[in-house]
Amino acid sequence: MTTTSSRTVAITGLGLITPAGVGREATWEGVLRGRSAAAEDPELKELPVDFSCRVPYMTPEQARIGGGKSWRMGQFTRLAVLAAREAVADAGFARGGDWDGARVAVVIGSGLAGAAHLEEQSARFLKGGPELVAPTLIPMLISNMAAGEVALDLGARGPSLATESACASGASALAVARDLLLSGACDIAVAGGTEAAVTPVITTGFHRMGALSSRTDEPAAASRPFAADRDGFVIAEGAAVCVLERPADAAARGRRAYALLAGAGQSTDAHHPTAPAPGGAVAESALRTALADAGLAPGDIDHVNAHGTSTPLNDHAEADLIARVLPHGPSVTAPKGALGHSLGAAGAIEAALTALTIHHGTVPPVANLTPGNLDFPLDCVTGAPRPQDVRAAVTHSFGFGGHNVVLALTSPAA
């Protein structure tokens, strides 16, 4: 197995808000149940696709931003701030307290950022003219504001930025944050992804391009990664934030890592704006780069946390990629079966779930997938969680634009 290389960083804190639950533990328990969170969505009523995966009701305490700041934040920013607080507390830091803020970086990706607010304010503008447009539109809209408000909330004064690679944005954030740590630009990185763009216009846009499942009669059965009868993804919202540190720093604080982020690989299809290159030909180089970066051979990979969107094209290309590069048959899961596709948040959510999979020695099942409807020669986990001692795993993220990001995670116990 691997030795901890100097290019490895430790994941010491996790914060999650997903359709499976509010908080890290609720999300993990929900994902282990292997049931889809998709349901009819009152905000999408009477649209061609009228269902989604929403974050469940949050109590006022769970939703509390506090300090009289919530009014100026877009919903994607609120989710990021709440997830970042959970991650930082989980890593054992007091918010804004016991760290050198100048050495803390924040990198938060989002695909559509404040599109929901632009949609709402556009409607007001068309109805009543410029005087009805909210003064907060721009701060609620711009995609870097999740990183900005998280940094402000935490007193993090190191480098900060947003990553935008569509449905790979959250994974890009983790790759960039790891590089910031490895370059010495920071000592702690707070990194992840966030999305809150389940709106009538955005959902219709995805539907019009043919990306969404149209299983309106049975929403909970709609997201079915790698199933023969899959017909598209289910739009979702959520956020995940990870705290990254150098392993020696984490050890000096007496913190145990959930997992190590050992390698990252990034490539671009340069093939088509929205369709993946057939067979995952260029995604393969991202996977191989991640493995090489982590000092791993393909045969070392025990587990794949797949992008698995439930679209015909993605799952086909990704299954080909896994079967070709990892022919020894690592276990495969695809969280979008349970959570839907939270776009720019998904890559970070799935990296966090991969870390929890390694930490707990348990692989969550793919919702709506059975051995009978599995379309590919993959060892997909179905039905129930599978106990497995995962020493090394990869998580795939692919975004419109042809962006491929693969993260390699290893067990801190290895």
Add this chain to the structure above:
Amino acid sequence: MSSSSPTTATTALTPVALGAPAPRAGAAPRVGAAVTSVLTEKFEVSPDSIRPDATLESLDLDSLALAELALALQDRLGVRVEESEATKRTTVAELTATLITRQTTAGAR
């Protein structure tokens, strides 16, 4: 969101407390309640600090918040709020009085 205590806060903003001219019956309590609820619910201002002589700046409202406050009150009450009518130095009583006058005028048309 913090829960406000609307009864107490509204009482503090009656026309008598504000020294406002007596407008049409019903407008003042409604305006007072709207100001209080926007300040407490949207901006999370403590109900105790919403006193008639409190300036908006003293309630921690910055310029972006003032612009957003004006729009929120406009949405709530259906009357226009000019930028000059909700400044950092404007007091709660002045803002409320302006809104009451505006609403009374609008209602009389």
